Amino acid sequence: MATKQATRLMNVLRNDQMDAKEKLHLVRLKLHHILFGFNDRKGLLLKLVIYMLLLGIGFVYLYPILYMFITSMKSLNDLLDMAINWIPSSFYTQNYQQAYSVLNIRPALLGSIQIALFPTILQVVVSATVGYGFARFNFPLKRLWFGLMLFSFIIPPQILMMPTYRLFSELGLTGSLSAFTVPAGLGQGLNSTIFILIFYQFFKQTPKSLYEAAEVDGANQLVSFFRxxxxxxxxxxxxxxxxxxxxxxxxxxxxxxxLTSSSTDITTILIQLQQFETNYQSLYPTTEASPNRINEGIKMAGTVISILPLLATYFFLQRYFVESVDNTGITGE
Amino acid sequence: MKMKRETLYGYLFILPWLIGFLSLVLYPMIQSFYFSMNDMRITPHGLQFVYAGFNNFLNVWLQDMFFIQELMAFALDTFIRVPVIVVFALVIAMLLNQDVRFKGLFRTIFFLPVIVASGPVISQLVDQGATAIPMLNQDIIMSILNALFPTWFAGVLSNLFNEIITILWYSGVQILLFLAVLQKIDPNLYEAAKIDGGSSWECFWKITLPTIKPLILINLIYTLVSLANSGQNPIINLIYANMFNATRGYGFASAMAWMYAVIIVLMLGILLLAFREKKVKKR
Structure with missing residues (x-):
């Protein structure tokens, strides 16, 4: 397109029938259109600004992650060498080997998956049910309960933490998966208010006539919910x-x-990361002048390993993450 | 008869939540309030309660050296961070809403922090100093700020610059929400405004902003709550520390948590007040 416009411009300049003043005016107008836009077309300058902003902010966003990857690749010499900033002098993987052995990957990964998966399943199912209940039926005190549900989002967890912890330890739930699945199953999981709201909005938008038609055909409420x-x-x-x-x-x-305050076998990757330094010291005891001292490279390698599972999943499923919000109608109509 | 059936089904569907709310929110809340009215001591015979009235609450304000200090810092930080995060999210969402190439890629990048930014990861990065904008010269900014503002405010601002990336990392969800609502605005509106001679600037103030106003409020509340309840918050760690403190104990910690909750509710109240719908008078 640029070449086309350039040739057009050249044609104007070659045209003998116009005098210099006219030509200058036309060229100026053309440049103005290209730079500042015309009608709906955006000008080059505006586009440039938009892309610069996006790239700049994108870099700022990615900077910690880049920094993490690069530091994790640096050997001790590279870390101490002030001249080496972005490109490590050699491909160095020792950090990863050490971090891997410190993190207890296998049980930690299993624990993380357990802790994330089972409560999530319960939470989603219960949120859908409750959201449907709020969206479809009118019952006395509905507004009160709905208000209380919103309110439960803003209560600082510290108020509830102590009594809940006591309750759970009396029931023998601490140190096991039940400490997470029971609240999730009762609609009080992590950020459950948001999920109930998502389903509430969604079911609010589905046309009522559908359910009425099903009712005429003899479906009861449970059937129309499931089907x-x-x-x-x-x-x-x-x-x-x-x-x-x-x-x-x-x-x-x-x-x-x-999980950490009571004896249990379940551990998660992030708990391991929190205890990274102490675990490292017990695994590689520091002796006088030993090369085993923990350094930033090893810490960053541990951090990279800990975010890797989610990162990989995200790159496969990112379409669902970033586009799904549009589909749920949580923003209202 | 139909009314009754509906009531029955309604309660049937929300039953799990209702049980959960009563047993895991309401009951612990009452209990925690009871704790805060007592001096709790752990003795060999189990927990011992000594009724203390509102002494714990008074002590939170009068005796604890850190609470008021941390609270002031938190309030200031929040009042600056919340608008920064929301405005920033709106700017990014509007940039992405333009007709740009690699839109998907940019969205992926801006949403990435929601996936990776968990407490331990952030604290590792903060330890490394990887959360300040790299090429910015901190000293110059500091000296300018110190010259322009009183010390307490300059401190807050320089804090903002030092942790700018962590702050921006909190805006992933907000960007998505803004983007979703921006895409729903009818393009005909803009077209009509353009024909009537409105500039893009006017379109933003007269069309975009009023349309997304409810969502701005939602995002403000979400940001405030997520900042207030995050594990990086010093007050939350203070409460946690007091809980396992030998001389203070649960009672004191509960009282502190309650006072904190009151402050948060006040802040939310201010937000809601600022954004309340002005009643349109009927002509």
Missing amino acids: IAIPMAVPAFIVAFLFSFVWYWNETYLTTLY
């Missing part, structure tokens, strides 16, 4: 499942509280 509402709500299920999974995976406050 009509749930199949329609697949996008909402996907977004709820993904977000819930990620949030549970990244949760450290509750996992530390329930």
Whole structure:
């Protein structure tokens, strides 16, 4: 397109019938259109600004992750060498080997998956049910319960933490998966308010006539929930499942509280990362002048390993993450 | 008869949540309030309660050296961070809403922090100093800020610059929400405005902003709550520390948590007040 415009411009300049003043005017107008836009077309300058901004902000966003990858590749010499900033002098993987052995990957990965998966399944199912209940039926005190549900989102977890912890330890739930699945199954999982709202919005938007038609055909409420509402709500299920999974995976406050304070075998990757330094010191005891001292490279390698499973999943499923929000209608109409 | 059936089904569907709310939210709340009214001591015979009235609450304000200090810092930080995050999310969402290439790639990048940014990862990165904008010269900014503003405010601002990336990392969900609502605005509106001679600037203030106003409020609330409840928050760690403190104990920690909750609710109240719908008078 640029070449086309350039040739057109040249044609104008070669034209003998116009005098110089006219030519200058035309050229100026043309340049103005290209730079500042014309009608709906955006000008080159505006586009340039938009791309610069996006690239700049994108770089700022990615900077910590890039930094993490690069530092994790640096050997001790590279770390100490001030001249080496972005490109390590050699391909160095020792950090990863050490970090891998410190992190207890296998049980930790298993634990993380357990902690994220089972509560998520329960949470999504229960949120869908409750959201449907709020969206479809009118019952006394509905507004009160709905308000309380919203309210439960803003209560600082610290108020509830102590009594809940006592309750759970009396029931013998601490130190096991039940400490997460029981609240999730009762609609009080992580950020459950958001998920209930997602389903509420979704079911609110589905036309009422569908359910009425089913009722005429003799379906009772349960049948129409399972056969009509749930199949329609697949996008909402996907977004709820993904977000819930990620949030549970990244949760450290509750996992530390329930899993580290009582004796248990369950551990998660993030708990391992929190204890990285102490674990490292017990695995590679520091002696006088030993080369085994922990350094930034090893720490960053541990961090990279800990985010790798989610990162990989994200790159496969990112379409569902970033587009799904549009489909659920959580933003309202 | 139909009314009754509906009531029954409604309660049937929300039953799990109802049980959960009563047993895991309401009951612990009442209990925690009871704790806060007592001095709790762990004795060999189990927990011992000594009724203390509102002493714990008074002590939170009058005796704890850190609470007020941390609270002030938190309030200031929040009042700056929340608008920064929301405005930033809106700017990015509007940039992405333009007709740009690699839109998917950019969206992927901006949403990435939601996936990777968990407590331990962020604290590792902060330890490494990887969360400040690299090429910015911190000293110059600091000296300018110190010259322009009083010290306490300059401190807050320089804090903002030091952790700018972590702050921006909190905006993934907000960007998605803004983007979703921006895409729903009818393009005909803009076209009509353009024909009537409105500039893009006017379109933003007269069309975009009023349309997404409810979502701005939602994003503000979401940001505030997620900042207030995050594990990086010093007050939350203070409460946690007091809980396992021998001389303070649960009672004191509960009182502190309650006071903190009151402050958060006040902040939310201010937000809602600022954004309340002005009643349109009927002509």
